[in-house]
Amino acid sequence: MRPLTIIVNLKHYEKSSGARAGDFLKLFRNLSVPDGCEVNFALNPIDIRIAADFPQLTFISQHVDPVSYGAHTGHISMESLKGLGIKGSIINHSERRLNPDTIRDTVLRAKEIDFQITVCCESPEEVRQFSSLEPYSIAYEPPELIGGNVSVTTSRPEIIKETAEICHSKSVKLLVGAGIKNRSDVSKSIELGADGVLLASGVVLSNNPLDTLNSLIVNL
Numbered sequence: 320m321r322p323l324t325i326i327v328n329l330k331h332y333e334k335s336s337g338a339r340a341g342d343f344l345k346l347f348r349n350l351s352v353p354d355g356c357e358v359n360f361a362l363n364p365i366d367i368r369i370a371a372d373f374p375q376l377t378f379i380s381q382h383v384d385p386v387s388y389g390a391h392t393g394h395i396s397m398e399s400l401k402g403l404g405i406k407g408s409i410i411n412h413s414e415r416r417l418n419p420d421t422i423r424d425t426v427l428r429a430k431e432i433d434f435q436i437t438v439c440c441e442s443p444e445e446v447r448q449f450s451s452l453e454p455y456s457i458a459y460e461p462p463e464l465i466g467g468n469v470s471v472t473t474s475r476p477e478i479i480k481e482t483a484e485i486c487h488s489k490s491v492k493l494l495v496g497a498g499i500k501n502r503s504d505v506s507k508s509i510e511l512g513a514d515g516v517l518l519a520s521g522v523v524l525s526n527n528p529l530d531t532l533n534s535l536i537v538n539l
């Protein structure tokens with residue numbers, strides 16, 4: 320099986336965050352992830368401590384700041400996240416954009432402490448710009464397709480190919496996201512050169528999130 324990475328972003332949906340995050344995650348208690356496949360749940364930082372209740376699942380954060388210990392009121396540090404068993408974070412999501420200096424500082428700091436950063440990018444230009452920092456991975460997501468029913472794989476196949484080439488020339492993994500809903504979106508992403516997908520509504524808002532997620536774990 321070709322390695323496949325899936326990030327399920329729990330965003331700030333009512334059913335998957337805050338007081339309901341635990342019940343939502345219980346749905347995945349029997350999730351079985353085959354060798355060579357990685358499934359990470361991206362938690363809202365305010366819900367991060369819930370990760371301890373689900374040792375069989377893997378978690379990342381939806382955001383992190385490039386700060387260490389010290390006088391940093393209200394920031395989220397990689398040290399704190401790591402201490403709670405969180406192995407990485409998304410940054411610069413379309414719904415939580417950062418300036419380029421902050422992205423650079425975050426990626427560089429993460430490398431120092433072995434924390435896995437996935438930098439979200441809205442265009443091939445951004446993929447080029449931020450893959451040069453060599454983060455753990457890049458996630459290409461056209462913002463206009465996020466949360467919709469037209470997937471990035473059907474709408475932007477050429478850009479997936481192009482961004483995969485850019486990332487792989489730097490040995491950076493490429494994930495793609497926006498509108499990913501089913502197994503054929505995942506297989507198509509991989510066929511086009513991506514290493515996995517970043518998705519949210521397709522799993523979180525489905526009637527049976529566990530079955531939906533299982534159906535996305537394709538054998539390639």
Ligand code: G3P
Pocket residue numbers: 328412460464465466467496497498499517518519520521
């Ligand atoms: O972070 C994933 C995301 O932005 C894509 O959302 O709902 O289109 O899968 P969705």
